[in-house]
Amino acid sequence: MTRALLLALVMIFVTCGPAAASRSLLVGTTTTTQDTGLLDAIGADFTRHTGLRARFVVAGSGQTLQTAGRGDVDVVLVHSPSDELAFIGDGNGIDRRLVMHDDFIVLGPASDPARIRGLAAVPAFRALAASAAPFVSRGDGSGTNVKELALWKAAGVDPKGKAWYAESAAGQLATLQLAAQRRAYVFADRGTWLANQKLLLDLAVLVDGGPELLNVYHVIRVSPMKFPKVDDAGAKAFADYLTGADGQRFIATFGVDRFGVPLFTPDAGKNEADLR
Amino acid sequence: MEFLGQGLAEAIHRLVTLDADVVEALSASLVVSGTATALSVAIGVPAGTALGLARFRGRGLVLTLVNTGLGLPPVVVGLFVAIFLWRSGPLGDLNLYCTRQAMVIAQLILGAPTVLGLTAIAVQSVDPMLRLQLRALGATPTQALWLFAREARLPILTAAMAGFGAVISEIGASLMVGCNVKGDTRILTTAITLETGKGEFGTAIALGIILLALVFAVNAATTWAQQRSRA
Structure with a gap:
């Protein structure tokens, strides 16, 4: 038994040797x-x-x-x-x-029921809250999530717990896909959107630009x-x-x-x- | 739906051209899970044989613990192994976080109970008279253990295959302790998650097909061994 354990440890370090050699x-x-x-x-x-x-x-x-x-x-x-x-x-x-x-962007269904297209970020968030259109948040304390919450705050809205406000607690692409599925609005970084546009045909970029979205x-x-x-x-x-x-x-x-x-x-x- | 078609087409292309990313993930999977299985067998077969033969107080409890080990949630194992291996953890000085060694350790914890438990059952089902005969013939305990294991070798092979099957398709623990490093700790399952997250369904499907083929091969071999042992 002891011999088996020793052998086990030796094998772990021998078979995977090269990776351990360079400090990670x-x-x-x-x-x-x-x-x-x-x-x-x-x-x-x-x-x-x-x-x-x-x-x-x-x-x-x-x-x-x-x-x-x-x-x-x-x-x-x-x-x-x-x-x-x-x-x-x-x-x-x-x-x-x-x-x-x-930069960050606000995406949503092309039909834009909350009429935020072309607005600046803060007025757009205010309009989203007023229309109570569905919105999907990362809800995971990520940089994107922190930025989104700061914009709600600037808009004077506390979205947590509202029926129209969902938290995915998932990565950026998964959150975008969820929003596309639900025809909801979503806040995202442009890079993830650009890299995955072909998956997200139901979403359109409605709000972008402006220093607060850097x-x-x-x-x-x-x-x-x-x-x-x-x-x-x-x-x-x-x-x-x-x-x-x-x-x-x-x-x-x-x-x-x-x-x-x-x-x-x-x-x-x-x-x-x-x-x- | 069109993604499924495109994905399959791309998958076939990547398989036929032996795409580097796909081959890397496959070989990493085989090395890590193969090592973990070999270690699970090295520990699980002797321990399982001993457990199958021994009669002691609390044996039922030990068997129950081993059987609980069969259902260990990979993410929980991953979490505990990660906490131990973080630099701030008790084993931080080993610098094993985000390495293949860390994945082997996690998969060993997941695989060993499977091998141990199934071996114990296999050994138990060997004719108890054999034991008496061996003792009468003057076999030392080590010799007896070896002969018992030999008698039960096909079920033990099954146990090893089951151990491999358990770790090769595991993701939670491997992702948490291995960090999915490209060309190193990126194995089939973690690569599938990553590629799906990036929207690269073709690659993800190609990797999925390979993983399915591997699991199928393992199960086919297991079934074959079981049928032979019955004959």
């Missing part, structure tokens, strides 16, 4: 980067340029920052500015750098002072790659071959205020 760089990131297909592509490009391998731990931005706040990942790529500032304020992260942006991604290193076990050299290499010439060039062209337009705009070195 863990990157906490969000479902939107996965659902757009950016993660796999940029992960491969990162390996090509640095020889390092990034392992992505994917969850909503809120959950990702919680994981990072325990020191369980080395670096995060997220899009929830208020949560990010709190994360740094708590001493969990350092070296927050602007990486890229796309979706900004930052990379933040998890503090090596607070969490000595993190791979800070790897984290720095990842942040340097993303904000350096190679990563920025990759972001600028990602999606052009498949969707005709880039999904994200590279922003490294810019001032966040200048994006508005």
